[in-house]
Amino acid sequence: MTATPAGGRHGRPWRAAGTAVVVMFAMVGAGLVGASMRGTPTARPPQPLSQAGTDVRTTSGPGGYGVDQEPTDPDTGSAGEGQLAAGLGRATPTTIAIPRIGVDAPIMTLGTNPDGTVQVPPLEQALSAGWYSPGPSPGETGNAVIVGHVDSAKVGGPAVFFELGALQPGDAITVSRDDGSQATFTVDEVKSYPKKAFPTELVYGPNDRAGLRVVTCGGQFDKNAGSYLDNVVVFATMTG
Numbered sequence: 001m002t003a004t005p006a007g008g009r010h011g012r013p014w015r016a017a018g019t020a021v022v023v024m025f026a027m028v029g030a031g032l033v034g035a036s037m038r039g040t041p042t043a044r045p046p047q048p049l050s051q052a053g054t055d056v057r058t059t060s061g062p063g064g065y066g067v068d069q070e071p072t073d074p075d076t077g078s079a080g081e082g083q084l085a086a087g088l089g090r091a092t093p094t095t096i097a098i099p100r101i102g103v104d105a106p107i108m109t110l111g112t113n114p115d116g117t118v119q120v121p122p123l124e125q126a127l128s129a130g131w132y133s134p135g136p137s138p139g140e141t142g143n144a145v146i147v148g149h150v151d152s153a154k155v156g157g158p159a160v161f162f163e164l165g166a167l168q169p170g171d172a173i174t175v176s177r178d179d180g181s182q183a184t185f186t187v188d189e190v191k192s193y194p195k196k197a198f199p200t201e202l203v204y205g206p207n208d209r210a211g212l213r214v215v216t217c218g219g220q221f222d223k224n225a226g227s228y229l230d231n232v233v234v235f236a237t238m239t240g
Contacts, residue, residue: 043157043158044221045150045151045158045162045163045164045165045216045217045218045232046163046164046165046166047165047192047218047219047232048165048167048190048191048192048218048232049168049190083186083239083240084209084237084238084239085183085184085210085238085239085240086210087139087140087141087142087209087210087238088139088140088177088181088183088210089139089140089179090136090137090140091137091139091177091178091179091181092109092131092133092137092177092178093107093131093137093138093144093146093175093176093177093178094106094107094176094177094178095107095175095176096129096146096173096174096175096176096214097173097174097175097176098164098167098171098172098173098174099171099172100166100167100168100171100172101163101164101166101167102163103160103161103163105127105128105129105148105160106128106129107128107129107130107131107146107175108121108125108128108129108130108131109130109131109133110130110131110132110133110147111132111133111134112134118132118147120147120149121147121148121149123149123152123153123154123155124154124155126148126149126151126152126154126155126159126160127155127159127160128148128160129146129147129148129160129161129214130146130147130148131144131145131146132144132145132146132147135204136210137177138175138177138183138185138210138212138238139175139177139181139183139210139238140210141207141208141209141210142206142207142210142211143203143204143205143206143207143211143212143213144175144210144211144212144213145203145204145212145213145215146175146212146213146214146215147214147215147216148160148161148164148214148215148216149161149216149217150162150164150216150217150218150228150232161214161216161232162216164190164214164216164218164232164234165190165192165218165232167187167190167234168187168190169187169188169189169190170186170187171186171187172184172185172186172187173185173186173187173212173214173234173236175212183210183212183238183240184238184239184240185211185212185236185237185238185239186236186237186238186239187234187235187236188235188236188237189234189235190232190233190234190235191232191233191235192218192219192230192231192232192233193230193231193233194219194229194230195229195230195231198231199233202233202235203215203233209237209238210237210238211235211236211237211238212234212235212236212237212238213233213234213235213236214233214234214236215231215232215233215234216231216232217230217231217232218230218231218232219232
């Protein structure tokens with residue numbers, strides 16, 4: 001399958017980004033987690049309370065991968081409703097803190113690979129998260145995307161987002177930015193999607209609010225492929 005350049009804030013329209021974005025998440029086993037493990041992981045990462053596999057309708061997207069046909073909008077949930085914050089200017093994120101799961105990690109800036117697919121953090125830095133910089137920065141209007149490994153042999157086991165699936169609506173995520181500001185987000189929803197039904201539009205698509213999407217791997221570990229079968233996605237909206 002031939003990848004197209006990933007869309008973004010300064011790139012092609014979001015709907016034209018589907019192939020590259022889905023390729024990135026289709027290869028999470030080789031990038032975002034599972035294939036970095038040799039053999040079966042000793043512990044399975046927590047799974048979201050809300051499992052998307054039974055209620056997501058998909059259709060064939062670019063390259064034959066599924067995308068949401070008629071997705072619901074996680075940003076219309078009750079968490080933070082009536083307390084939405086106005087979008088900030090653009091600034092590079094530096095750290096991400098998620099108190100419920102004990103995350104306080106640096107954020108590196110990611111772009112795209114020469115073939116147009118989205119970069120992921122190096123396995124040697126699996127305790128750091130990565131921001132997809134062609135898209136909005138955390139706090140800007142639109143969906144900012146932060147990705148990270150769930151585990152890695154390079155760091156001896158659990159990585160930065162191992163506990164991501166344990167988050168619940170109402171939990172707080174704070175992203176510090178290089179302009180000295182902080183953007184605080186409230187979790188709206190946490191879901192697990194099969195990799196071939198990744199909700200490209202919900203993650204990378206447009207948003208008239210300042211949204212945040214945090215992504216890692218989850219579900220069952222496929223020993224033959226050396227990767228997890230699903231992606232865990234946290235949907236959040238800026239509230240402070």
